[in-house]
Structure formats: structure tokens, C-alpha cells
Amino acid sequence: MTTMATALQTFLDESRELLSDMELLLLAMESRSGEPELQNALFRCVHTIKGSAGMFGLDHVVDFTHVVENVLDRLRAGEIALSRDLANLLLRCRDHISLLVEVPEPSEAAALQPGGVVLLAGLEPFHSCAGSSHAQTDSTEPVAAEASRKCRIDIRIHADALRHGMDPLGFIRFLGTLGDVAAVRTLEEKLPVLGDMDPETCYLDFEIDLVTSADRIAIENIFELASDLYQIEVQDQCPVTEVDPVAAPLPAQPDTDESVESAAPGAEEQADTSQQNRRRKQVQHFRIQADKLDNLINLVGELVISSAAVSLGAEQSGDTPARESAANLNLLVEAIRDSSLDLRMVPIGETFQRFQRVVRDVASELGKDIELVVTGADTELDKTVVEKIGDPLTHLVRNACDHGVEAPAARSQKGKPTRGRVHLNAYHESGSIIIEVSDDGGGLSRERILAKAMERELVRPDAVLTDQDVFNLIFEPGFSTVEQVTNLSGRGVGMDVVRRNIESLRGTVELVSPGVLGGTTFRIRLPLTLAIIDGFMARVGDATYVVPLEMVVECTELSAEQQLGAEQHYINLRQEVLPLIRLRAHFKLSGELRKRQNIIVVRHGGQKAGLIVDELLGENQTVIKPLGGIFSNLRGLSGSTILGNGQVALILDVPTLIQQVARQEDAANRGFQSHARPRLSAS
Amino acid sequence: MKDTLRFSPESGCLAVVGELTIYQAKAAAEGLRSAFASGQLRHVDLAAVTELDAAGLQWLLVAARLTVNDGEPVTLTNHSEPVCDALALAGIEVSS
Amino acid sequence: MNQPQTSAEDVRIAESSGDQNQYLTFQIGHEMFAVGILHIREIIEYGSLTTVPMMPEFVRGVINLRGSVVPVIDLSARFGRGESTVNRRSCIVILEVEGSTGDEDQLQEVGIIVDAVSEVLEIPPTEIEPAPGFGARIRADFIAGMGKVQGQFVILLNVDQALNTRELAELDSTVDAPRDGYDS
Structure with missing residues (x-):
């Protein structure tokens, strides 16, 4: 990168930050418009962008921000007040500036011109009614002080x-x-x-x-x-x-x-x-290029693998000093791994704050009055997870506004305050981060969901389901609710996509009703990092497979009388029917079946299944290597990892495996109505 | 890229051609060093300079301080317009 | 420890810009193939493959190449000539091809199994003829040309085509086709 490009990148990064601050300030000012501190901060955001843009000769940015700055200057001088209309307008101006700064060449900004003209026309009454005291053509705009x-x-x-x-x-x-x-x-x-x-x-x-x-x-x-x-x-x-x-x-x-x-x-x-x-700012920060950090974390990943190899070697050598050194090394490597992963941890607050705008816009679209409450903003998680959680969260938040919170009339009928609430909360729980999206709406109706699900043939009429099972049905593909069954019925739209997105982050999502605020709560559980996985290793055929530990319920070696026939698809595990997934058959691996078989009981989304493997190898912490490229369409495996001995092991995608087996089973059920098989057991 | 500097030992003239900015700074410093080392350097011709930034300005200031033989200073001559602009911006008067 | 990269046969080929006419020749089955050396990262001993289930037979598995997980393709199977049998001289040639899946528009490393590596040859453009429309028993778009070497033809592979990641990824949806003889 040339020095100029570096400087320009700095400008872009900084502008993005300032624009995001600007949005928050504008939203905050809607309730606290009188505070001079906010007004000044808002002014400075735009002023700085204008100044920096001028440095780079980005006239299209300067021209537009100049007018906005002028309006903000008058706002802080108390010459004009922040009405809701003006707030809306300024938010749109902010969006426009963010488009302008991303334009690499001033000549390409022409396409954005029409939008800018409309906004400038909208700003007209706010910056021109001061009469002649501020000459608009003068780029040496007077700031606060009047005389030279x-x-x-x-x-x-x-x-x-x-x-x-x-x-x-x-x-x-x-x-x-x-x-x-x-x-x-x-x-x-x-x-x-x-x-x-x-x-x-x-x-x-x-x-x-x-x-x-x-x-x-x-x-x-x-x-x-x-x-x-x-x-x-x-x-x-x-x-x-x-x-x-x-x-x-x-x-x-x-x-x-x-x-x-x-x-x-x-x-x-x-x-x-x-x-x-100032005092708070004593914590010093500095900017690092994200890919440098990713590179470091990759290297640490290698280090973890090599260290495991050293331990293995030392263990095999039987040499006590070597084993002790290896153990020491391991401890250090783990500490380095934890600190370097920590570098990539960011608070979720920034992501949450983005939703102030979403809620505001969706609410005014729907004619509702909704307040977004954010708690747990300091909760940290891996930057790579944060980047990917935005879409599913947006969907859930919009959904909570749209289908969770009732219309004002319906609310006052129920004796609730007309202003609805959506709550975003985050906290850590046993190595995961929990993100909750709650609304104070009417909650879900078990009966209606169940009726819908039966109509869609997602459950059989005689199925015995807990409330939880019923609520989770809305995540099923095909649980479409195009017709308005109740004011809540639209909840199903796209929920399967939300779940899939979250599962691709090795997370889970569940629905609780009544939720935290009385309405519905979506509870997302995500790993703190995508780089490392605690896994349980097992051997099938020649290959080692890793099952994410959080999904493992128990492992058992089947006794002689429990050994399975090839056609047996279920076992009775402590009075519970457990469907089996024979990995060897499922993966179409040839080779002899072991005499003694082992079962890893896994659980996902309330469903349990038993994975049949050749050999149980124990727990291991491993660094995930994505299986990209030609394996991108492969289902049932979510990645790979390198073992201490240098071999590649494959990470099982348990949710997909359970889904695949459930689907095969459904197909079988339709084919052989007489052989009624139990559905996947619900835990 | 063309050479930024052209030195003719006969006339003792080092001519700067094109941009004299951070991008040419290394080459320009090398060129100045070797011209100076030859002992023939008498003046620097700035007629063909099309752009001058702070790195170029530094180069000029360093060149102007050089003395040859008996303490005679190396002179800067034929300042082009971009050179004059940059010097004016930096508040440096052109004495020639 | 049996890591492929510690192999003594490890041949690293340096990148340099003057290598456009240089080709690595190798044998698959009874035929000679050549790949421009600018595509070639390294050559390693065959071994330590992890089979990835539910992939077509030409995907032999993945290997650990200094911490990267790299797929290994059996070109013989890809050309529809059946799986190659591993012998003492079998090698894995690591190539760099254009990745074209999703947003990873960068070079990707892919290994191919070859029965034996021959040598690096200079084949000037004048000695290269266009791919024949038929007769090579290999899909025409996999062939970049036919090189003449000491009176014999070698097939210059178009690796970006033969190892096109998107196409290979789409082919793996044949998960339902039963395959036998996968494990040893």
C-alpha cells in the first residue's frame, strides 16, 4: 500500500467511526436534545470529517458536509431546535455522508448527487433562515468565535x-x-x-x-x-x-x-x-490492522498444534524431564492462546447500538412506539463472531418490533403502556455468550403454532410435545405463516434462516415464551470464539472425527448383549429411545464393523441421537481449519483440525447430521406407515 | 521511471526533472550524494521540477547547505513555479 | 511423526518471472502430463491422507501442509480412468489454482496425485500445438495444449480448469452414489 493509500484508509476508518458516533448522538439527542455536550460532539463529528476530506481534496464530501455542519453549528448555538423532522433529516444526511466518503474518486460521486440535492433542499430552511450572517459560499466558515x-x-x-x-x-x-x-x-x-x-x-x-x-x-x-x-x-x-x-x-x-x-x-x-x-480515556488504545491480528491468531493455532505434538512425543519417550518441560510449555502456550484470542475480543455494545436506528425506523414504519433497551453492552466476544451475528440479530429485532410488540391501540386495550419495549441483553455463561432479544408483546400461543405445524405436517397429530418443542417449531423450514392467523403468526417467516445462520457459528437459538419482558425472548448461545473448539475425538475407519464437546451428552461402550444388529436404528438407553447414526454407514465407508461398538450421545436443539463410532479417543482442544473450496457443498462436516501427530481430523456438524437422519426417517415414515417408528426423542 | 536527477560533471550542474517528493526521496538523496562526492557539483537546476513536497523541500534545504572546495556553497537556480509555491508555503524566501 | 513436508524428496521450486516456458512433467497412468511451473508450489511424498467421506472418488482426501489443510485430487479418477494405484514413486504435487468459490477469490492450494515426477523442461511456445478436439480421451477444456518433447507429445494441463474449485464443489453433491473400496 502506498503511503497515500494508507492515509486515505485512516481517513475512511475514522470517518466510519465518526459517522457511527453521529448516529448514536442523533438518536440520543431525540430524548436529550438540550444537552450542549451532545450538540458539540455532533458538530465535531461532521466538522472533523469535513476537515479530513478537505485534506484529501474530496470536494464532494466537503461540499455536502459543509452545509450539514452549518446546520449543526446553528443547532448548538441554539438558533434552531432539533425537531423530529430535523432529526430524521440529519440521520439521512449521515447516511448520505457515509456513502460519499466510501466513494473512491470524486468523479464517481456524481451518481450520488441527486440524493444529496434532495437532502440539501431539506436542510435549506435550517441553515438559511439566519439571514445573511453566515455567508454560505464562504468555506472559511465562522466557528463559534465571531471575529478574527x-x-x-x-x-x-x-x-x-x-x-x-x-x-x-x-x-x-x-x-x-x-x-x-x-x-x-x-x-x-x-x-x-x-x-x-x-x-x-x-x-x-x-x-x-x-x-x-x-x-x-x-x-x-x-x-x-x-x-x-x-x-x-x-x-x-x-x-x-x-x-x-x-x-x-x-x-x-x-x-x-x-x-x-x-x-x-x-x-x-x-x-x-x-x-x-479524559480520565476514562487513560486506557490507551491503538489501531491494529485486522489481518495482522488474524495472522497472529493463526500462528498461535499452529503453536497449539505443535505444542500438542511435543507433549505427545514427550509422553511417548517416557523421559520425565522432557515431560515436565512439555507440560510447562503447554501451560505457556495455553496462556498465549488465551491472551491472543482476548486481543480479538470486542464488546457487543457497538453492535447493539446499531439497533437503536433499526428499532426507530421499523417502529415508525409500523406506526408503533418502541423503545430499545440495551444491557450487557460490555460483554465481549470474538470480532469474527460479532461480524457474523449482525444479520440474524437484525432479523430478530425487526421481528420483535413487527410481530412481538403490539400496535399502540391493542396495547392500551390490554392496559399496557402504549410505548412498547424491545430489550437486547448479553452475558457470559459457561464459556458461551448469551444474547437475548426480548419484547413485551403478547407472547406466543402454543395452540396456534401447533395447529399451524400440523397443517404443515411438521408434527404428527399424536405427537406429545412440550411447550419448548412447540415453540421451537417456528425454526423449522416450511413453518411459513403467510396467512394472518394471529398478530403473531408472521413470526415464522425466515426463522429457519436465522437458525441456520446461528448454527453456522456453532451456536444455538431457542425461544422462550413468556420471555423476560412477558412477551417472547429469543435466546442465542454462541461460542466466544470460532478459532478454537473443545472437542471429543473418535475414530471411524481410518479417520479421526471430532465432535464439538458442548454437544456431547455422554459416551458409552456398548456391552456384549447390547451389541447392535446392522438393521437396528434405535436403542433403549435408560428407558429413553435413542435414534442411532451409524457414521460408518452414513459416510458410506467400507471396511469391517468392529465387534464392540461405541456410542457418543449428542444433543442438539432438544434432540438427542447416538453416533456410532469405532473407538473413543477422548477430549482435545483443537484449532479449527475451515474446509473451504471444493468441500463447500459438503454437509455433515463443519471443518477440520490438525492433530498432534500431524494428521488431519474432521469436525462433525452434529446439527446437520441429526437433521439429515431425521429427514431420512420422515421419508421412511411416509413410506411405511405400518412401521410406526418413534420420532427423534425430545429431551 | 525516468531518473529524477541528471548530473553533468563538466558543468557541475545537477538538474532535477519531474516530481521531487517522498516517492523520489531515496533516489534523489542518492543522486545528490554521488554528485557531491564527485567534487564537481556547483549548482542545482530546479527549472524542470513539477512537484515539491516536504520531503523535496528537505532535500533542497540540505542541498543548499552543501559547500564545495573552498567553502563555496552549492547554489539552487532556476526555481520552477511549483518550487516557488512550495517555498512560499513554507515561508522560505528565494534569494537569487 | 509422519508429516509429508519433512520428506527428503521435498522439492521446492522457486518462483521467478522468467519461468513462463518451464514445465514440470509427470506421469499419470501411462501418459505424460505437464504443468507450468508457475502453478507449482512444491512436491511432497505421498502419505498421511485423511479421507473425507461423501466426496466423489477423485477427491482422495486432505493433507496437513505445514498447518494448512489441503485437498488432494486424483486426476486419473477425475479424467474418468479409475483411481490411480499408489506406488513407491507416487507423489503429491501441490499446485496453486484460482479459487472461485464464494468470496475466496484468491489462489488456493490443491494437491494432485501423480504416479511419478519426471523433470522440469523448457517447452517454447513454438513447440506447443493446440489441444486436439478429440483423441486425448480427456475433456478438451482440461488441456491447454500439446507440447512436443523429443518427438513425443505431453499433455499440457489447464489446471485452473481441471481443478476448478467451483466445479469440483458442485460435483461433490453426488453424495448418494455408493462408493466402495474407499478404505484400505
């Missing part, structure tokens, strides 16, 4: 600035858009002689006198993009106008981020809050 003053800007530049594409001349040029650059002094003290010079290292610093009406924050914001490479100190030399006393004599701050934190005029309490913010 001269300020001294000291710019100290990191040696790597040029390598990162952060050319100081570009910044100086851009400073010119804020006012009049009265003087520039290039400080050459650090410049070495030719022989010692590294031509790509930056040796220069600058001092600039700028006559401007822009406030300090606006000036600093210009350098925000390069805040880790540029140290900026702004001093007002002859302040002509009222300047924030907090802001004026600022000592040199190594971190521009912090100084930006100190905010707008007046308000003591505000200064307090920003103080708190």
Missing part, C-alpha cells in the same frame, strides 16, 4: 509523518482555508547533513501565524487525521473576541485527542464531564 484574531500554531512533526503520507505542506495549505496565513517559519534545526540524512524521515517543524475567526478546536481538527504524528499547540496571540477561558492558554498536549475533548464556551459542568472523559 491572530494565533500562533506550533507544529511538531513525527519523523515518520512523510512515510505515512502526512505531508506538512498539505496541512499548511489547508490551514489557509481557515483564514489568512500571515507567516510560516520552517524550523530546520533537526535537519542533518547530507551524509546522515534519511530522505524519508521528516526533520522539519513549523511555526505558523494564522489570522482566523475559527476557534482552536477547528484548527486542531485539521490535524486530527494525523493526531499521532503531529503535535499541535495553538496559542491565541491577540484575542479579539470572546474566547473560551478553558480553551485559551492550553499547555502542550501530546495527544490532540485529549485537547479536542475540552469543549465549548461556558458551562462548568461540561468541563467536568470532559475531565471525566
Whole structure:
């Protein structure tokens, strides 16, 4: 990547963050619109994007954000109020900005022009009614302070600035858009002689006198993009106008981020809050490229495998010191594995917050009033899981708004408050993360679901099912509820897809009714990471197979009298009928059947089954290697892993196996009505 | 890519051609070093410079400090417009 | 430990841009084939395969190649000539082909079983004739051309086609077809 591309990427990353902040701020302001802190923060988001975009000459972004910024400036000045309409409009402007910043070439932005024009027209009343005090054509927009003053800007530049594409001349040029650059002094003290010079290292610093009406924050914001490479100190030399006393004599701050934190005029309490913010910000973060982290975790995966191999070797050698060293090594490797996986853990809160917007939009579409309550936002899980959970969650949240929460009229009839609630909650439980989506609607009706399921031939009329079994029927493919049976009936649409998505993350989803808030709760259980699996190993034929441990109920070796005939499809395990999956037959492997057979009892989604294997090999923690490419259509195996001895083992996809067997069975049932076989037992 | 620098030992003139930015910085520094090492370098001709950034500016400042033989400074000549713009931006006066 | 990559026969072939006319020749059945060496990652000893069930017979299994799980294809079976029998000189040639499934639009490693590896030859473009329409008993699109080497023809494989991941993935839906003789 060229330095310019790196810088542009930084701009993109930062803009995305700012835009996501902007969305949250706008949503928060709907209930707390009067808070100056929110207004200032909102203004800064747009201002920073505009400033950075200007650095890159992204005029299409600058032009649009300029108008939005102007409106936000008036908002924080109290000249206009945030109505619901304006909030809607600003949210749409935010969406538009996010489209604009993703456009790589200004010339390609033309396609977005019509949408922008509509939004700008909508903003018209909000930024033009101030009369002539703000000249729109003037790109040196007045920010807070009204009159010009001269300020001294000291710019100290990191040696790597040029390598990162952060050319100081570009910044100086851009400073010119804020006012009049009265003087520039290039400080050459650090410049070495030719022989010692590294031509790509930056040796220069600058001092600039700028006559401007822009406030300090606006000036600093210009350098925000390069805040880790540029140290900026702004001093007002002859302040002509009222300047924030907090802001004026600022000592040199190594971190521009912090100084930006100190905010707008007046308000003591505000200064307090920003103080708190600073304290909280003491936890230092830095950005890492995601693929570097993935690479590290892959390597750690290799390390885990190699370490297992070392242990195996040491064990076999019988050499006590070697075994002890290997055991020590193992402990360390496990610690490294845990810490490196921890690096990729992110709080789920960010994902949850996205749903504020979803709920708001869906609710207004449906003419409902719904509040989203978020708890457990700090709960952490693997970034790779977070990325994939968005879609199923969106579906469930929309579903809760659409089919869970009743219409206001129906709610008041029932004596409930007209404002409905959807609750997103997350917490850790025994090595998994649980995510709950709850609504305070009317809950599910067992009878109606059952009737529907029978109509769709998903259950037989004489089936004895618990409430749980009945509710879980809505995840069955084919549980379509096109007709309006009740106001809840639409719940079935697409639920099988939701379940499949969650299962592909090695997770489970269940439905509880009445749920946490009285209505329905969808409870998703996900592994904390997709990189590693606790498995139970078994041998079938030549190959080793791994069953995810969380699905294993028990393992038994069948006694002599329990040995199975080839045609036996069920056994009675402690008075429970257990359907069997003969892996050897199922996988169409040839070879002799073992005399003694072993059963691994697995459970998934309330169904149990017995996997028949040749040999039980015990538990193991393994690193998952996806079986991509030519195996992408293969069902029944979810991945592979490398064993300590270097051999590849295959990971069984238990949910799919159970499903396949259940389906074969259904087919058999239809064929031989007289041989009534029990369905898969429900636990 | 064309060479950024052309040095003719006879005239002692080092001509910079095209962009003089971070992308050419390494080559330009090498070129300057070898021209200087030859002992023939007298002046740097900037007529054909089409772009100058801070890396190029540094290069110029370093070149301008060089002295040859009896302490005679290497001179920068024929500043092109992009060079003048960049120098003006950096607040450096062109003395020629 | 019996890892294939520690094999003494391990031949690593360096990538370089001047190798366009260089081909690795090898034998499958009684025929000579050649693959441009830019496609070839390495050659390893045959062994340590894990059979993946429910795949067509030309997918012999997967191997652990320094931590990556790499599928191994039996080209003889892929060409419809029956499974190749493993002998003392059998090798797995690891190739890089274009991945075309889903969003993994990058190069993928695939192993092929060959009965014996011969040598790396220079075959200039002038010595390459277009694939015959028939007569090679192999699907025409698998053949990139026929190279003339010392008066004999070798089949230049179009590996991106013969080992096209999407096509191979679709073929594996033949899970219901019973297959025998899979285990040894």
C-alpha cells in the first residue's frame, strides 16, 4: 500500500467511526436534545470529517458536509431546535455522508448527487433562515468565535509523518482555508547533513501565524487525521473576541485527542464531564490492522498444534524431564492462546447500538412506539463472531418490533403502556455468550403454532410435545405463516434462516415464551470464539472425527448383549429411545464393523441421537481449519483440525447430521406407515 | 521511471526533472550524494521540477547547505513555479 | 511423526518471472502430463491422507501442509480412468489454482496425485500445438495444449480448469452414489 493509500484508509476508518458516533448522538439527542455536550460532539463529528476530506481534496464530501455542519453549528448555538423532522433529516444526511466518503474518486460521486440535492433542499430552511450572517459560499466558515484574531500554531512533526503520507505542506495549505496565513517559519534545526540524512524521515517543524475567526478546536481538527504524528499547540496571540477561558492558554498536549475533548464556551459542568472523559480515556488504545491480528491468531493455532505434538512425543519417550518441560510449555502456550484470542475480543455494545436506528425506523414504519433497551453492552466476544451475528440479530429485532410488540391501540386495550419495549441483553455463561432479544408483546400461543405445524405436517397429530418443542417449531423450514392467523403468526417467516445462520457459528437459538419482558425472548448461545473448539475425538475407519464437546451428552461402550444388529436404528438407553447414526454407514465407508461398538450421545436443539463410532479417543482442544473450496457443498462436516501427530481430523456438524437422519426417517415414515417408528426423542 | 536527477560533471550542474517528493526521496538523496562526492557539483537546476513536497523541500534545504572546495556553497537556480509555491508555503524566501 | 513436508524428496521450486516456458512433467497412468511451473508450489511424498467421506472418488482426501489443510485430487479418477494405484514413486504435487468459490477469490492450494515426477523442461511456445478436439480421451477444456518433447507429445494441463474449485464443489453433491473400496 502506498503511503497515500494508507492515509486515505485512516481517513475512511475514522470517518466510519465518526459517522457511527453521529448516529448514536442523533438518536440520543431525540430524548436529550438540550444537552450542549451532545450538540458539540455532533458538530465535531461532521466538522472533523469535513476537515479530513478537505485534506484529501474530496470536494464532494466537503461540499455536502459543509452545509450539514452549518446546520449543526446553528443547532448548538441554539438558533434552531432539533425537531423530529430535523432529526430524521440529519440521520439521512449521515447516511448520505457515509456513502460519499466510501466513494473512491470524486468523479464517481456524481451518481450520488441527486440524493444529496434532495437532502440539501431539506436542510435549506435550517441553515438559511439566519439571514445573511453566515455567508454560505464562504468555506472559511465562522466557528463559534465571531471575529478574527491572530494565533500562533506550533507544529511538531513525527519523523515518520512523510512515510505515512502526512505531508506538512498539505496541512499548511489547508490551514489557509481557515483564514489568512500571515507567516510560516520552517524550523530546520533537526535537519542533518547530507551524509546522515534519511530522505524519508521528516526533520522539519513549523511555526505558523494564522489570522482566523475559527476557534482552536477547528484548527486542531485539521490535524486530527494525523493526531499521532503531529503535535499541535495553538496559542491565541491577540484575542479579539470572546474566547473560551478553558480553551485559551492550553499547555502542550501530546495527544490532540485529549485537547479536542475540552469543549465549548461556558458551562462548568461540561468541563467536568470532559475531565471525566479524559480520565476514562487513560486506557490507551491503538489501531491494529485486522489481518495482522488474524495472522497472529493463526500462528498461535499452529503453536497449539505443535505444542500438542511435543507433549505427545514427550509422553511417548517416557523421559520425565522432557515431560515436565512439555507440560510447562503447554501451560505457556495455553496462556498465549488465551491472551491472543482476548486481543480479538470486542464488546457487543457497538453492535447493539446499531439497533437503536433499526428499532426507530421499523417502529415508525409500523406506526408503533418502541423503545430499545440495551444491557450487557460490555460483554465481549470474538470480532469474527460479532461480524457474523449482525444479520440474524437484525432479523430478530425487526421481528420483535413487527410481530412481538403490539400496535399502540391493542396495547392500551390490554392496559399496557402504549410505548412498547424491545430489550437486547448479553452475558457470559459457561464459556458461551448469551444474547437475548426480548419484547413485551403478547407472547406466543402454543395452540396456534401447533395447529399451524400440523397443517404443515411438521408434527404428527399424536405427537406429545412440550411447550419448548412447540415453540421451537417456528425454526423449522416450511413453518411459513403467510396467512394472518394471529398478530403473531408472521413470526415464522425466515426463522429457519436465522437458525441456520446461528448454527453456522456453532451456536444455538431457542425461544422462550413468556420471555423476560412477558412477551417472547429469543435466546442465542454462541461460542466466544470460532478459532478454537473443545472437542471429543473418535475414530471411524481410518479417520479421526471430532465432535464439538458442548454437544456431547455422554459416551458409552456398548456391552456384549447390547451389541447392535446392522438393521437396528434405535436403542433403549435408560428407558429413553435413542435414534442411532451409524457414521460408518452414513459416510458410506467400507471396511469391517468392529465387534464392540461405541456410542457418543449428542444433543442438539432438544434432540438427542447416538453416533456410532469405532473407538473413543477422548477430549482435545483443537484449532479449527475451515474446509473451504471444493468441500463447500459438503454437509455433515463443519471443518477440520490438525492433530498432534500431524494428521488431519474432521469436525462433525452434529446439527446437520441429526437433521439429515431425521429427514431420512420422515421419508421412511411416509413410506411405511405400518412401521410406526418413534420420532427423534425430545429431551 | 525516468531518473529524477541528471548530473553533468563538466558543468557541475545537477538538474532535477519531474516530481521531487517522498516517492523520489531515496533516489534523489542518492543522486545528490554521488554528485557531491564527485567534487564537481556547483549548482542545482530546479527549472524542470513539477512537484515539491516536504520531503523535496528537505532535500533542497540540505542541498543548499552543501559547500564545495573552498567553502563555496552549492547554489539552487532556476526555481520552477511549483518550487516557488512550495517555498512560499513554507515561508522560505528565494534569494537569487 | 509422519508429516509429508519433512520428506527428503521435498522439492521446492522457486518462483521467478522468467519461468513462463518451464514445465514440470509427470506421469499419470501411462501418459505424460505437464504443468507450468508457475502453478507449482512444491512436491511432497505421498502419505498421511485423511479421507473425507461423501466426496466423489477423485477427491482422495486432505493433507496437513505445514498447518494448512489441503485437498488432494486424483486426476486419473477425475479424467474418468479409475483411481490411480499408489506406488513407491507416487507423489503429491501441490499446485496453486484460482479459487472461485464464494468470496475466496484468491489462489488456493490443491494437491494432485501423480504416479511419478519426471523433470522440469523448457517447452517454447513454438513447440506447443493446440489441444486436439478429440483423441486425448480427456475433456478438451482440461488441456491447454500439446507440447512436443523429443518427438513425443505431453499433455499440457489447464489446471485452473481441471481443478476448478467451483466445479469440483458442485460435483461433490453426488453424495448418494455408493462408493466402495474407499478404505484400505
